Amino acid sequence: MNNTDFSIDYIKKPLSTKVLTIGVILTFVGIALMALAYYTDYVRASFNMILLFSFIASISLCSIFLIALEYIVGAVWSVPFRRITEFLASLVFILPILALPILLDLHTPFHWTHHEAIQEDQILADKTPFLNESFFIIRFVLIFILMSSFYMIFTTRSRKQDTTQDQKLTTQNIRFSAIFMIIFALSITILALDWLMSLEPHWYSTIFGVYYFSGSLLAALAVVTFVSVTLNEAGYLPKGITGDHYYSLGALMFAFSNFWAYIAFSQFMLIWYANLPEETIWFIQRGEGSWLYVSIGLIFARFIIPYALLVSQPSKKNPRRLKFVSIWILGAHLYDLYWLIFPNYSKGNAIFGWIELGVIILAVGLIIVVFNLAAKNKNLIPIGDPKLKRAMDFRL
Amino acid sequence: MDKKLYCISAIFDKVDDITRAAKELTESEFKFFDIHTPYPVHGLSNKMKLKPSTLGYIALVLGLSGAALALLFMYYTKTLNYPQNIGGKPTFALPAFIPIAFEVTVLLASVGTVLAMLFIYFKFPNNSHPLQDTDFMKQVSLDKYGAIIEAKDPKFDESKVKEFFEKLGATKITPIYYDPEELGFKAKIFAPKFMLLLSIVAILTVGISYFLLNKWKQIPPRNWMWEQPRVNVQSKSTFFDDGFGMRTPVAGTVARGHQPYLFMGMNDSAALNLVNPVLLNEYNLRKGKEHYNTFCSPCHGYFGEGDSRLNNQFPNPPSLHSDKLRKWTDGQLYHVITNGQNIMPSYAPQLEPIERWQIVNYIRALQRALNAREEDFNE
């Protein structure tokens, strides 16, 4: 094995501090707004906290998934972006902080924690073996430990490879990623059921975990795409990343937009057609008052517009288009989560105010800050990865 | 041999050679040239500066029209032409129409684009192209790369082209000729053989359509169920010991809708207090008249006077207009119809209780007609 094979001309450049400053400011503004929200409208603030948590969880967990996916399918083109994905995956460590305000008071957002409700409601009483506060917390802690340890497993090996260029590390990571896939599938399903589906404890849908996963993966892809394209344009990544790499990112976003639409349509279609009261109630809530427009808007935000923006071949290679679409998709994911969560808080009509805006500000700020902290003084591409050379030569 | 030159062809051995040749050709003065490779070579399109394929737009247009067509068709059939309530869904049930709209979109877009490519873009089938069946084509389809410059190129000059190809490193350069007559072949539509073929096709089509539409379509559903073991009405059966197909009901069986009459065989005064449940209205009177005319009039006469068409063949029934009968309650009249009196048999088997009450009403009307009261004339 010849080490010169790996060599590509990469010069490490420190990230711009300006972005970090903006991130820090946004984070503090966001925290201040959230604190104020908790002070003024406690219930609404806790629903917003769930929104923030599920959004950050989407990005962090699915970033780890993208790392594992690259290893397990042996993808080549994505290697230059893997380090960026790893930095984003480190968002997993702030999940407990975001979850803490809710875990301390599950009673406010979650109806199934109300003892008086359980006593009157046999169906809720039957669910208590799964839906109870201690098991909920145990599940979250378990998922957090598993996901963060997998994050450590992947990233320590990946970083070690920067210096050693040891191919065995890749083989080990491939093995771990196979195990990860199974645990990840269960984790994200449980997360979706716990934090989103159980907000309406009577309602159930077997596809819900897949629904959350499809949207989350899109969000993670969107962040990775946005950061990669931006950094590459600013010259932080080595030369050789071309439209063909962009095309692959764009194609994945396009494919998963379709996948999301497929899953969402399947869920809606089956419930709408069979028309069982205990199931349709969920969609009826989302068809009442101004929620109807939010629901129709979701179809456009999440599927039709990204579809139209990405359908042609040149558009997937166009960095400006990609940046716009990835921001759009990220926003659409937040929109989707809002659509999942808020009909339980505000029945009848959609609401949007400064608290929700605060969540958006805080989310953006957190992503920037954590990315910058994680990327500090590190190589922005995995320079020791044996596939890197091939990845830079990648052509469709 | 009246053959014309079609082109000069050159064979290249290496893929890098053909890429270079493609680039040089594109940059040269020649316009009518082509590259032939046994498989698609990456990057050649860029080298030849080919415009991106426009097939995508055709697919887009066809796909959108497919979706629109399918939705409009379903809207027409299910909302305008024959609206039906299916599962309580609206007649234009959009979510339920999406699967078919999607399938039609895919069908039209993919098949239409393929047909457009083959028959409009490529002008296929084209088996009489000058390049067909040449050594050049045989090499190109196997393992060599070829380039041609057509004779119709304005800058075409045999020696110049050959020199050009040699410079590029071609291993073999050959001119390719074609027979203009063969290419210009026009089918004669009215040739007898073709007409014969046409008529055979016509006869076959008519025959098959006749068979399909008149015989095939008319096959009735298989009625094997007719032959299953079962009992026909009033017929013998070997299944039961007594040989009867029909069974007598179990003792105490009550027929559907049967109301037992409590005063059977008693005197008419027993039913004195029975209340007439039938309303006195036009409908019930008309029904009462029908039943009276059918069952009562043969003996009692159409107007209850006992002067019927069977007069003197039986002991004449008394008039229904007697004082005694006028003073009877409805219950007593009903009792006589139900139970019978003297030689009058019971009419319970023929008439439902409600029908007997309707007759009672009609008899009352007949009685009133002959003994009208003051107020009846005030109408």
Next chain:
Amino acid sequence: MAIDYTQEAPVVEGKYSFKEISEIISKPMEVFPDKKYFIALGISLAMFGIGIFCWILTFVYGVGKWGSNVPVGWGFDITNFVFWIGIGHAGTLISAILFLFRQRWRTGIARFAEAMTIFAVINAAVFPLFHVGRPWLGYWLFPYPNNYELWVNFTSPLIWDVFAVSTYFIVSLVFWYIGLIPDFASLRDRTKNKIKKVIYSIFSLGWRFSHRHWHNYEMIYLILAGFATPLVLSVHTIVSFDFAVSVIPGWHTTIFPPYFVAGAVFSGFAMVQNVLIFIRKIFNMEHIITIDTLEKMNKIIIVTGSMVGYAYGMEFFIAWYSGNPPELFAFLNRAFGDYSWAYWIMVSCNVIFPQLFWIKKIRRHIVFMFIIGVLVNVGMWFERFVIVVTSLSRDFLPSSWDYFTPTLVDLGILLGSFGLFFTLIILFTKTLPVVSIAEVKAVLDYAQPSHHEEVKNG
């Protein structure tokens, strides 16, 4: 045993010239078939004959010849229909989805898998045709202006099926044919036989390997792959809608669409893998259809198998979580009721045995992978059987609960469908190139211009 990640694994093993590739692939069509071929053809034709006999019985006497009866109105016929449609899905997955993901290892197996798609769909389409009772009136399923002034019910999933399956068949056929055109042209230029030449010429449409054509051809391949990908998802999704839009416990769960698609790919890959094991051996194509390719297929089998396992688990969990007693009963009845034997065959074959593919040795061992492939197909057949029969046999009216028993005609038809499938495959191997000649040539390691050359030129 260490893998060198710096190098791309070659798709075709060993050094072959373009000429040798053409020869290997077209050899089966150029030599007269031997005795073994006719024995294999004879066996599958005999199976097919039994099937034909049973179809004729059904045609003449009606569907009463089957075991389907109240309350199990969907018996073997729908089970087989779903099974065969599922088998077809692997072909489109390999030819379209893996193409979009630029998986080059698909080239060796794509043609064959597509052919299997077409044969499987033919097989599948027969079942609903007979299931409707009067197959000679099968055209009533299509909307056409008629003297009854009626239209088909467009809101019925069974009509969606008609559209989905016919679209799927047509598009698969077109896709397959588009791939075959250059190969027909190659064969046309190879063959010495005059009649064959005429036939190949007709089907090649006069393809002349011009790059101006290749340019559009690659585009159409991309477009078709782009359309076939959602199409293949939609077909099994719509098949799953047949069940899931109803309110029958055990059928109405929202995970059915992706679960059915994963299951279809799962069984389809097992079938393709099984047949390819024979093909590569018989026609000496071990270097084109490599053991690496088979290993990758096995990996997809384990992935899709795990997805199916996830769906089983999710269904069970939500059946409990929903608090809906009929739903929970339906699932408990599946696992521990009259049909528990079928359920546990399904679980063990679909979820447990494929887990052996985690072990690399088994994944690359021909005999083991063959056995697991067969087990997967057995399991997937039983999955459809379990879904169709257990839910129906315990309907909402306990007095009509009954146990479904197939008749000999049912079994004969099942056998016959395998006969038809294998007959078509055996005929296909001798009439058309089982591997795409042009595509394999394009993935040989010296086939494409070197990258540095490209950089130099611009």
